[in-house]
Amino acid sequence: MNTLLNKKKEPIDKLAATAGGGRSLAAEAIRRMARSPVAIIGAVITALFVLLAIFAPLLAPKDPFDRALQDQVQLGRGIIPGSMPGYPLGVDDFGRDFLSRLLVGAQQTLLVGVVATLIGVSVGMIIGVLAGAFGGWVDTVLMRFVDVLLSVPSLLLAISVAALFAKPNQWTVIIAVSIVSVPIFARLLRGAMLAQRDADHVLAATSLGVKRHTVVLRHMLPNSLGPVIVQATLTLATSIIEAAALSFLGLGDPDPSRAEWGLMLGKAARQFLDIRPELAYYPAIAIIIVALGFTLLGESMREALDPKNRR
Amino acid sequence: MLQLRVARTRRIALIGLAGALAVSMSACAESKRDDNAAGGDKTGGTMVFGATGNPKMFDPIFNDEGETFRITRQIYDTLLQNKPGTADVVGSLAEKWEPSNDGKTWTFSLKKGVKFSDDTAFDAKAVCFNFDRWFNMKGAAAQSQMIYYGDVFEGFAKNEGDATGAPVYKSCEAKDDSTAVINLNKAKGAFPAAFTLPSFSISSPTALQKYNADTVTQSGDSFSYSDYANKFPTGTGPFKFEAWDQAKGEVSIVKSTGGTDTAKLDKLIFKVIPDENARKQALKSGDIDGYDYPSPADYALLRNDGAQVLIRPSFNILYLGINQANNPALKDVRVRQALAYGINREQFVKSKLAEGSEVATEFVPKAIAGYNDQVPQFPYDPEKAKQLLAAAGASNLTLNFYYPTEVTRPYMPNPADTFTAISEDLKKIGIKVEAIAKPWNGGYKDDVQKAGKQDVHLLGWTGDYNDAGNFVGTFFGRSKAEFGFDNPALFSAIAAADAAAVGDAHTKAYEEVNKQIMDYMPAVPIAYPTPALVVGAKIKGVVASPLTDERFNTVTKG
């Protein structure tokens, strides 16, 4: 018995239980979401963000790495030029076009979020599938490990892991952030496996003599996709926010030429909030909107999949 | 409680006055900057000063960093000190000093009637007690933490651990109560300036013995220090130690009588506020009366609010190191000169460094005796840089460029920004740059100074005392993995300058050395960055020092 841990497991297990619904259920869920304004808002924000991230290099009016106005930046006098013709949002502390950096930042930010989530999903999937498909002592050992990870406050876990790396860079941030989601996905997939163990299609396949790993890979995994997508969407949002927190604590990528919202915010919030607050405000607003978009989308998907809400 | 209420009422009455003052100060903050040095007439009151980091403990001999020295400078004195606002050596506990002709015997005439804050007398015996204490220090742990002692005096009576240096210190005699003679085994260019080092502060012999000052014990991967260092540091300074509140991050020291100088303030509290923004807000709201290392970007804002930004004359050098051993192309002096021509140092200093910082023309800052204004100059000229590279057959040069992370130094406020600025300049003259970032204390120093894995790298130095050898001797006095060259002529010139007699001969010799270095260009000097400190409108009498050697005894508030 572990009350707090159980509380943390509860939403994961609930989500896992929705696995195995098959195609018709997914279609129904989508139909239901199409009627929900919250889901639509979330989907629109997410779609815009993804499009922006993909096409950012084409959209950016200037080279985001070109220190074009370096001459006009005088940090010693507290001067970072603001809005001017050709530079609608002004420049950053290196004299680089801030608008272009914000746009390209979408790509970098999405990259951090997506890669961190993918790592979390992959590692979590390996653990969860092994545990769920094999059960027995494999399950016991793996889940014990997962429980330990799950019981540590997420940001504290990310900070601890990031602090353990000698040399912070983009990848240490991604790894630190992804470790937080590993136990969640592991538990989710294990739950999804268990939910389907006695499902008709699995029993049918097994009785037809299909090998166990084939059943797992061909039938059980694809059917777990729904809950995984939901959780991944939610994880993306927290990943982006956590990455920003790590940057703020000095555990982020130290390379100032990279344009990533968390890095931009971490640096500007510390150094330029009084002389050019926009340098912090814009990336902060961008992070908030995107995190909001992913959260809205994820939550409404979760609700749409929840059998309790099916009427 | 009662006492506090009185103080607070007084503070409220002062608010109106302070407001009026702030307005007048901001109107002419820039032009009147130096007026601060004059000091006010008002005595008494408490000043709160914001520090950026925790002190370690307060036995100066086991310390080597500025956060602690800022405090120990107020409660201790050294034999000699730096004249306020400069790096010139003047008397402190010693009124006069005299080296012998061979530079091995130093005679100090001490101030009379000075007492330690525990009411014991300061005399020649106390001086010798301190010097003998350092020399005879037992235990590998204690010796390993006497960093400045190790640098200057090189060895102990009995070297423990694997320290192997032969001691420079020989003996100390108390000729009479006010004459101390220090005998050395060899002359060193570092003297007399090294006697100003805050590590060599004179402690009360009684207190040292009473509180077991020499006990340094290992605790885990760190060390624990004695009660003397933590609770009862005792010196002759204008303030005496009162309390160190770890939970609050505050060190309070109070006015002391009987020392060398008398403080005008009643009390001085050092409060640790690591966050830059929080320090700034605290000054604005009056929580603190001043703080160290304001961000250069904030100078203008601070002045607008009526605060006084005091800029320290530079005692720092930032350079781009060149490792000739790692990349044969760098053995050609034309390539090294091309780097100097190719880096837009003016732009870097102007856009990235604090007000008062300057482009470096050689490897010692201007405040040092031995600075030479006749060295060869290398103004920004990318075309010439390209020509030099072409002439040397190095047009397709690729350099791996090491820079540190997780560190800020007075000479390098932001390593990553510095790297970005310089590497982009190098790209413009056709050099390919491979960036390698390493944590300062997690590979950088090892790779750069021990293994020499870099082609070029960022590093610098903050001077400890007014001796050019403390800069160029440290960099280029011998063959080092960091620079990977062997230039016997240069090495012997530096050795000769170090041995030259104190005074003009010493200065002249180093002027020559500095020119020789710039001809050879073993590295590219980038800038003399300069830090500042800021105090509120009400504070008077702070003199910014190139060595961060600010004494608060002259400070008044109100």
Added chain:
Amino acid sequence: MLRFIVRRLLQAIPTLLILSILVFAWLRALPGGPAGAMLGDKATPEKIANLNHILGLDQPIYLQYIKFLGRVLTGDFGNSLISTQPVVQEVLDFLPATIELSFAALFIAVGLGIPLGYLAARFRGGIIDNLTIVVTLVGVAVPVFFLGYLLQNNLAEPLGLPSQGRLTTGLDATDITGFAILDGILTQEWDAVWDAIRHLILPAITLATIPLAVITRITRASVLDVMNEDFIRTAQSKGLAEQTIRGRHVLRNALLPVATTIGLQTGLLLGGAVLTERVFTFRGLGFLLAEGIERKDYPRLQALILLGALVYVLVNMLVDVSYGLIDPRVRVR
């Protein structure tokens, strides 16, 4: 209950042991290490090697670990490099600040969250409900440190609130327990109490945002759930007064899940506290950790991570015990 506590403690031992090995090995594998940090700017590789020898860092790693474990078992977690003080002492010195701040944040989160969540559920679909949903969603998405700086720079001055620290420097407050407010009450130094509260306001608001959002949402969901349950419908059909139903049945039943959520949020607060305390120089455990990270104080980090794990195990147990007190069913199980 005692047997249960003992069993839980025994169960925690292997976990803590494994964690100690992992953290120890990892920190030892890092380049650099304490010697470089101690010797500072002007350390030469030779001096670092010498110091490593003195510290015993050149011994085989298993020997180092055994020594380390021996020290830890006697309660000696080593000293911080930054302050040269024992880390355990530092933790004890800094713990009250974090507890005070967490309590203040929870106070705000619970005090606002439960009524807000209840109102939102009660007037489902109304303006309050929609507004609550938006606010709770945004509350979770705002980076904590950014919010802290926003308040520090834009609210502190106009409201006359302190922007850093726990007490005004130089305030002559008696220190008994380390809890500023409690000490002020005990000694009846009311101005110290007021001073401590003023210092708490901005950091507590910053730290409260995420738990506030979560608690509001859970309360809303939980109240909605309970309102749909059979026994409420029964009560309604029995003609019980709406007031009675709301007070006696809905709230009490809805609060159980909320209570565990609050427990869960207490753990999460520690993560947020690192950011909040760093921004406001609120000298608590989070500040200690952030400072250790920034200055690479590995002995301190090692001790903090292990102590953190230990405390977390204890807190978890405590929550279970108290949960058992609220809900007798749990005890039976």
